[in-house]
Amino acid sequence: MSAALLPAVAAKPSGAAADLLRIVTINEQIKRVVGVSFKINIMALNAIFLAKRAGTAALGFGVLSNELRVFSRDLRNCMEALTGLIHDCVNEVSISLRNGRQDRLLAEVGQAGAAAALLGRVLQQRAAERDGHVRRLAALRRQLKRALDDAFQMVELGGVLAKSAKIEAAYGQSFAPSLAQVSGEFDGIVEEIRGSLEALRRSPFFAAH
Template sequence: MTTALATTGDKTPPAGADLLRIVGINEEIKAVVTVAFKINIMALNAIFLAKRAGAAARGFGVLSNELRVFSQDLRDCMAALNGLIYGCVGEVSRMLQDIRQTRLLRQAAEMSPGAQLGAVLAARQVKNDRHAESLTRQRKQLKRVLDDAFRLVELGGVLAKSAKIEAAYGQSFAVPLAQVSGEFDGIVEEIRTSLESLRRSPFFTGK
């Protein structure tokens, strides 16, 4: 009997490659969370600086607060991604276990041609198909949340660039405000680059 599981042979199964890709995605998510936390600290410092600057930096203060909110929203989004990643890891791990067990059954069938293992192999194929369907659903959900995160970061980029404009009106505080807004812009761009890299992962593209 020929099944998707029974023909894996000694080659590395696709599920094994997916597991490595998921681990890479998870590491990238952790890096984004770390950077998002830095934005929160920077925003708090920027708000304090804007208060010192007074009315001239009121707009900058508002934008800094929005960047702080953006930081929290981004961390929440990354937490959702992290939860989905763990779900994918569990599904892939179960698929790999099924593949290993089916390989052993196939070998047993080859050694004992008279053994009635066809029904068992067929049942395992059905089980694996269910795992594959579940992983496909989780993969699509993960991609949707990742796209949401990317749109959120684009909004963060707009806020950071607006803060740079507002910094110019900070009078005697214009220089330090410009420095802070420049750091905002750089960090948001760093996050955007990371998310772009995640969206190009073979786990989503299938390449």
């Protein structure tokens, strides 16, 4: 292999730097969803207490509040799993970036000396390794997208629970205004999470993959 061909082996663009920025953005959004899920848990505990005070008139509201508490726990667990996938993606992209820099340096060295043939073989081997990282990242990308889709479906269910709580609040007699306020807050927060996850599903990180 001639020295002139060495850069072609090392210069295959991967968009790794852009991917890294997109992954960081996704991770920040996931952190925000986790924070909001903690808020739902606290609100649900307060709602359960309020439903107990309201007595039999708010039994349905109490049941739904407990379900929303379970939802917040399941959502946190789901987000933790997503965070694990994000870390794996960051690792693969970081390796690709580091290897790309090293390959460019090797190619530049090869142009200057008689070791071009040897370096060419080294770069070919590294190119095969790079392709392996690309395949692993593609698999992680698909896993992350599926996990986001699952989380979105979970939040859709959370939205149904929140809207059902709004209906049940109307039967709370003298506690109805307080129950309605709490259920409205539930609904607003779940919609906020839904919007965040919908935006993540449209991330350029998943485009054309």
